[in-house]
Amino acid sequence: MPIRVVLVGARNPLNIGAAARALSNFGLIDLVLVDPYDPSWREAKSAMGGKGLLAAAPVASSVQEAVADCSLVIGTASIRDRLLKLTVRRLEQGAKLIKRHQGRVAILFGSEKTGLxxxxxxLCHWLLRIPTRHEHESMNLGQAVAVTAYELAGRGEAAAKVKPVEQKGIGSLELDRISGRLFDILTVSGYVQAKTAGSSRLxxxxxxxxxxxxxxxxxxxLGMLRQISWKLNQP
Amino acid sequence: MPIRVVLVGARNPLNIGAAARALSNFGLIDLVLVDPYDPSWREAKSAMGGKGLLAAAPVASSVQEAVADCSLVIGTASIRDRLLKLTVRRLEQGAKLIKRHQGRVAILFGSEKTGLxxxxxxLCHWLLRIPTRHEHESMNLGQAVAVTAYELAGRGEAAAKVKPVEQKGIGSLELDRISGRLFDILTVSGYVQAKTAGSSRLxxxxxxxxxxxxxxxxxxxLGMLRQISWKLNQP
Structure with a gap:
């Protein structure tokens, strides 16, 4: 399941750069642009580490051309697309199907304003939906690409076993009180030296x-430390 | 495990806006800023639907103040942080621990340039790492927040059972050949009417x-359709 990401009619060069960067972060390096709105997109500043990917990205004259060698084409869904008869799959489910697919898969992202x-x-076989909350569904293009790439990249290696943490943790304020008190004690007791006090505190x-x-x-x-502190500060 | 996201020293108002938007997308609505670099950040244009969240976000004078009522404080890791003795957990693992934690959890994101x-x-109990690839690890702030929020929001509901797809799919190019041929046939045969031809094709x-x-x-x-087409076009 080699994966190609196709940005269709993206308007903002910064968004194109951000999308390229996220794809590069997660190792998806087949990027094709269709009809980018701004001719200066290749200079997209925010690309940073995604520059190489962006420079190499071919521009196709149509979506059809961009997906010609793909046997599974997936659109990213916006709200209105639910009216269509296409199956809509949640990103997590969709990613599983994509990974099982034998053949190249294209994932289309539409323009920031109008979507696909x-x-x-x-041209899509089905649609992928990032499960945002109902009250605020529409995502920024670069972020939608990032989240999709993260899921498609398998969220890293298989999960290691994680031990449950059941106890009620201590508040930061209290922790700092303890930490500060201990530090004072260590200073007074000569454990902390003046020239390394800063790093010792940390x-x-x-x-x-x-x-x-x-x-x-x-x-x-705190009770214990208070007591030690009192003792140390006795004349 | 109520979750607070703390942006520490974020420099770019657009990034702050993008982060707020992603948090709103995934229903994480407790955002606190520490020492934002640009005083105009509340006007951050790219916030879009995240505007309400941004307008309501308190500004704390220090990280300590921002996390005072949190019993678990988690930093987001950059490369150099591996030198520290803090435990680094992959986002997926870390999210599990965070969800099990009893008490408020703070997640700190550092500035775009220097990190935390x-x-x-x-002030952190442990660090969270988004599993980007070794060759290009550093993520855009807004995208890092988006990916983290997506994982913390549980990637949507529990996964439904998905049937495996084992057959080799057909290429888009061939599918269009078939589709185009069928459409021609439907047109010639009078099934498609001129005024609705566009939507019929789709x-x-x-x-x-x-x-x-x-x-x-x-x-x-294709063979079948070619034959039908030939027949239809006979005088």
Whole structure:
């Protein structure tokens, strides 16, 4: 299932650059543009690391040409497309089908303003929908491409087993209180040296955060430290 | 596990707007900014549907203030952060832990140029990494927020059962040959009327795509249609 991403009639060079960058981030390097609106798109500044991909991207004169060697063509759905008879699949489900497909797959993204035309949609086998919430469905083009590429790239390697964390964590404010108190103690006790005080403070913070302190222990800790501090500051 | 997203020292108002939009898309509506670089960020044009979220976002004077009521603080990792002793978790794994956490969770995104500072990182319990490819790791801020929000929002509902698709699909070029031939036949035969020809052509295309034609059947179909066409065009 080699995957080609086709941007159809994208208007904003920055969006084209952002899309190229996200594709490059996730290793999808077959990008084709159809009818980009602005002739300066190849200079898209926001491309950054996606520059190579953008420079190499062919421009097709039509969607048909762009997908000619693809045996599965998938459109990205906007709200109005639900009126069509095309099957709409959620990104997660759709990605599974795409990975199983034997042959090249094209995924079409429409322009920022109008999405894919009926003409474009008529070339699609089915539609892919990113499950945004009902109240605010429409995504930015570069972000839609990024999310799609992330899912298609398998979200990284297979998930490792993760141990559940059940205890109620300690609040940052309290953690800082403990951390600050401990740092004061270490300073007064001569453990922290003046010239490395800055980095020592950060080390203490990190140390405490690695401990996974429970909320129920915070008061105990503070009590202990307060006591040590009092003792250290006695004349 | 209510989730707060904290943008630390974001420089570009467009990126702030894009981040707000993505968060709104996926229903994460607790956004806090720390020290935004450009005072005009609230006018960020690219916010679009994220405007409400952006207008309501509080500005904290420090990361500590922004995460004061959070019991789990997570940084987003850049390459150099691997040198630190903090645990780095892949987004997918990390999202599972975040969902299980009892208490408010803060996720910090650093500035576009410099990422999170050592000071910021010292407030983090662990780091989240979006699994981009080694050759091009650094993501655009708005896109990183979008991908993270997508994963945290659970990628939509639980996956429905998806039937495997095993047959080799037909190429778009061939499908159009069949579709075009069929359309000609329908026109010649009077099925397609002149004033609705445009939409009929698209209907035929969609009809064929819904059929899930196999590559091995393409020649057979074309043969049949060619024959019908020949017959229809006889004087």
């Amino acid at each position: 035309s009926n003409e474009d949609l008529s 080390k203490v913070r990190r140390l405490l955060r690695r401990m996974d302190l429970q909320a129920s222990d915070a008061e105990v800790w | 500072s050592n000071e910021d990182l010292s 209907k035929v295309r969609r009809l064929l795509r819904r059929m899930d034609l196999q590559a091995s059947d393409a020649e057979v179909w």
